[in-house]
Amino acid sequence: MSIVTRFAPSPNGMLHLGHAYAAIVAHDLAQARGGRFLLRIEDIDGARSQPELPDAFRADLAWLGLKWEEVPAQSTRLADYAEAAVRLESEGLLYRCVCTRTEIVAAARVAGLEGPIYPGTCKGRAVDLALPHVLRLDVAEALRYTGPLVWVDEMAGEQAARPELLGDVVLVRKDEPASYHLAATLDDAADGVTLVTRGRDLFTASHVHRLLQALLGLALPVWHHHPLLLDEQGRKLAKRRGSPAVADLRLAGGDGLLLAQQLRLRRFPAGISLERA
16 A cells, blocks of 8 residues: 655744755655655644745745645644544543643642643633633543554654653644644544654654544554754754745755755755754
């Protein structure tokens, strides 16, 4: 069976070289195995989504010599996200949370949890529905529902699913129709993605996505978590840090095919390196 991969950028900033590398990895894996490479625009990031950017993304990918099939953007799938959330809530697997980010960080620190992992403050208590709230997945209850789960990463092998590593994640946000976890999981299933390619920084998220697939009866893909491109300080390239945009190189008259080939050979511009295993 041929594979299906995808590149799914959010139009909240220009693509940088890290995005270019991720797109090339997904594209080349599909090409090498006689499969399909999809482009999906993840455009439900509220006011941060810039409607003019998808055209720039397409121009960047074409400049790099990539060929793709485009599938419907996330903004066309809001009913699917709502339906999934209603189903999970009706099964007692979601609960409402009114905690602010500051409260969550403080409570997690008191509980001795690393990072802003939600300590379950609102679980099992009545909340004022007049207040802005999110819907969180009760991970412990969900695992009692599914039992033990496994998933496979092409780079790291078989994994026992441990969604508790991220705590009770948000599935429906205050200001958006769905979180990344819910939307991306549903989208990949709807698009028939069989090989989910993304950076190692999202490895832990895949534990949660495996749980959602089991809860919602979705097809099980294989994952491929690739290393990230890093800046001079050893940080992953990021829009918020102003990492150099692919469009700037394209509009300056650069050679996109040459750049793509250099990225494939892991020859990176000065100041950029590849994350070590």
